[in-house]
Amino acid sequence: MISERYYSLNTYFKGLYGRKVRKICVDAGFTCPNRDGKLSKAGCLFCDEKGSGSDSISRQLPVWDQVGDYIRAKAKDNEYYLVYFQPFTNTYANIKILDSLYKSVFLDKRIIGISIGTRPDCLDSGKLQLIAEISDNKEVWLELGLQSSNDVTLRRINRGHSKKDFEAAVMASDKAGVKICAHIILGLPGENAEDYVRTADFISSLPVKGVKIHHLYIAKNTTIEEMYAKNEIILMSRDEYIQEAANFLERIRPDIVIHRLMGDCRKDRLVAPEWTLQKSDVARKINKELAGRHSWQGKKSKHIIVPRGTI
């Protein structure tokens, strides 16, 4: 058996809690400034009508019922759970609403924390203070979409924020004592291996504590699906992705927790590539690729030292 060549989320949780921690994905009924017209109505090229939240339970139910249903049906005594506010922008409301929403999910002692998916331009000091306060005695991650450190790409995919916005949000979160997990995508239109390396170096230069790596896939009912149908999008093959993900990991600081190694899309919503459905096989092959290179996460990182203010 090949040992793990990267710092996985499982390893992080096992080290901290001594057991498996599973995510319960909930849909809190938010929208997004990049979809409701504040910034744009088009959304990011890859965003579907579910706000890129493929795993979440129905938004018809309040979050505490979504969590309660999951706990009753699936929870085990030897596991812990983290509630993931996944689709759309989960800080896009006033502090009072966010306060009661985030705190409402701690209805079972096995729920040890929350993960909050959002955009860099939807945070302010009050929201960060609230999240930091919850972090004082719970496991809390703020999941921040970057996707690429190239501003040209960010404009091309209609993100509605810049690299600088991301950097400012990370610095403010770190100052407040909130852990950031950055989301990135390998294979965005117009990008190549150099862009991926630049994005890895950029993330490693910041006090980021986690990263979610996704491959570009095409989901139904997205702008990118229309572009793909017109042959305007070239997708990476599985083998290319394994190479690029391994290259990316080599440039990522070794203390950064790898929350995910590829994107996830339900079969009924997936257009391409088909290998999206082979998640554990691809993750295993990325690890094997690193082993074959006698390499590991951070081997080529210029940022071995954890940025200041992070310990």
Ligand code: SF4
């Ligand atoms: S920021 Fe997220 S929810 Fe908003 S348009 Fe982009 S992918 Fe969709």
